[in-house]
Amino acid sequence: MGQVLDRIEQFADEIRADGAEGDRLMRLTDRSAKRLREAGAIRMLQPKSHGGLEVHPREFAETAMAIGAMDGATGWVTGIVGVHPWELAFFDEKAQDEVWGEDPDTWMASPYAPMGVARPVDGGYILNGRWSFSSGTDHCRWVMIGAAVGDQDGKRLMPPEVLHVLLPRSDYEIDQDSWDVVGLRGTGSKDLIVRDAFIPTYRTISADSVTDGRAWRDAGRTETLYKFPFSCIFPLGISSSLIGIAEGALACYINAQKERVAVTGVPIKNDPYVMYEMGAAAAEINASRVSILETVDRFWDKTEKGQEITFEERAVGRRTQTAAAWRAVSAVDEIFARSGGGAMHLKFPMQRFWRDAHVGLTHAIHVPGSIYHASALTQLGGEPQGGMRSMI
Template sequence: MHEVHERILARAEEIAAEAAPSDELGRLTDKAAEVLRSSGVIRMLQPAEFGGHEASPVDFFRTLRDIGVHSSSAGWVAGVVGVHAFEVAQMDIVLQKEIWGEDPDTWIASPYAPLGRATPVEGGFRFSGRWPFSSGTDHCRWIILGGLIVDGDGRPVPGGLRHFVLPRKDYEIVQDSWDVVGLRGTGSKDIVIEDRFIPEHRILDPAPMEDGGLAHRVGRGDSPLYRMPFHPMFTAGITTATVAMAQGALAAFIASMRSRVTARGVKTADDPHQLAVLGRAISDLEAGEVQLFDDIERMWEQARRDERFPPEERLRVRRNQVRIARRAVDAVDELFLHAGGSALRSDSTLQRCWRDIHAAMNHASNNADPIYQAYGLNTYGHPLPASVLF
């Protein structure tokens, strides 16, 4: 077990204690952020030369799982923010020094949706836009934002998708923009940028990261970590967080069954129907975790052999990820349905997990139908939709 994982397990009760306060605050509490920061989880995928652990993705995602079981929002933020180090490690070394040179514990936010518009100017671009869903953003000092390069008439140019990186002074967090029913503690607020200059060394074309091939071109080829494919890495964080929420709901259901008595005076721990519900949920969730981590471990071994990741490999992983998430939320729905009226109370851990996992299913990474369609098209040798990221 990785040392960071051990530190997380040692502070599990502290993580759990901050789940409800984070919901109330609308972002991770400072205490929750401090636990993540001091544990080193956000530095697990960071290069060793910049104070990171350069850990295996297997260790990283297993650590995320055990954060998310205790706090959905903490697990979500740790995954989304933590995976950014994986990308920044493949960017210009000047940018890496700007971000981590003075403080290796600097956090980086996103989102990647290409909602910004970038106009070429000498030495870089003028950049503007507004983005929703910047998870953990209040605790971050840099951000990666998706955008499109446009021509003089404002029209996107072919192949113009880029990732733009900015320091905190160059963007605004819209503080009242995160009022939601689930994952409230993630603080996934809107970001606004108005006509900021972005120098060329803070811009990345993400396409070469898709099959893991960028690492060799930027001097990171000696590390198998940076030979992993970008989108399956990012989406694995979302899937892991979703599975962890389901495990948190399961733990809450088991705890409530120990003392709950039905209206007919039957202890739910002795009720055959309740036990059947429990058995189905445990089996489905365990199956999902086996599939999730088996895919991560297989990709890791492939990266260690310095093999590229063709579309069929990436689609297989994405097909599994969206199905794992669906099974997880279905299991939680059944648990919640059979948990009794007390599960509706605002202080119920089960209802918080139920809200959180349904919120998680609204993330684009858990949108299953486009992935199933792309997998089917690829199976029969048809062209894939350009809109599907995998």
């Protein structure tokens, strides 16, 4: 068990209990956020030079899984907000000092989708736009978001040019009424609004440089962690937390079935059909965990040896990660359908894990179509183009 998870485990019951309150508040409770902060959960991929831990990505993934099994929203925020320090390591040192100089536990929200436009001006850009799905944003003091570069009239350049940019909390507004959903309610993934914010050039980075693996060279980074492929590490926290949610659902199910008796008077543990499905679901969820972690370990070993992770390997890795998410949630469906009427009560966490799992599966990183297509085409000797190369 990792150092962060050792600290978090002490408050597991507290985090589980706060899950229902976070669901009601539509954000993490202050107490859960405090526990993540004190444990260093968001500093796992942060540079040691700025108070980070620089852990192996496997430890990051296993921690997100474990927290997700306690409470889905808390695990989700760990996985998403926790990956942003990895990218900030590529920004200008001045930007890193602004974010972490006074407090290395400063959190950054996202998203990366270029929903706004950055108009070039002397020394930087003027940014306007609205961004959706900013997970954990109420507990963050900065945001790292995607922005399309525009012309002097604010129209997007063609072909598109995308930046990832940093803004302090004073430069954007959180729409508190924008998040009222069926699952992952506690993530507080609200909309952000930016109006005429000035972004100095040093607080920007080319999105392409991050996704194609140039950013670590440009930043002079030599650590294995920062040479790791973006297309593996960015989805890692998201999918790992989702697998943790599935593990949490399975744990709830097993606990509820121990003493349950069916309407026929037969103890559930004596029903061979239910026992089969429980065993099958457990095997599928474990297979999801193992497949993701195996990819991480293999990519790490190659990166550490200075070997390139090819496009084909990255595509297959994304296929594995996406399939793992779908497999785990399908397994949750099988056990949820056999949980009995008691599982439907809002006072029990089983229904919340089920809701959280399905909302987590809708994240863009889990859409299988282009990923499966690109991986298969590459293995057949083809060369995916355009959008089929996205996030690979």
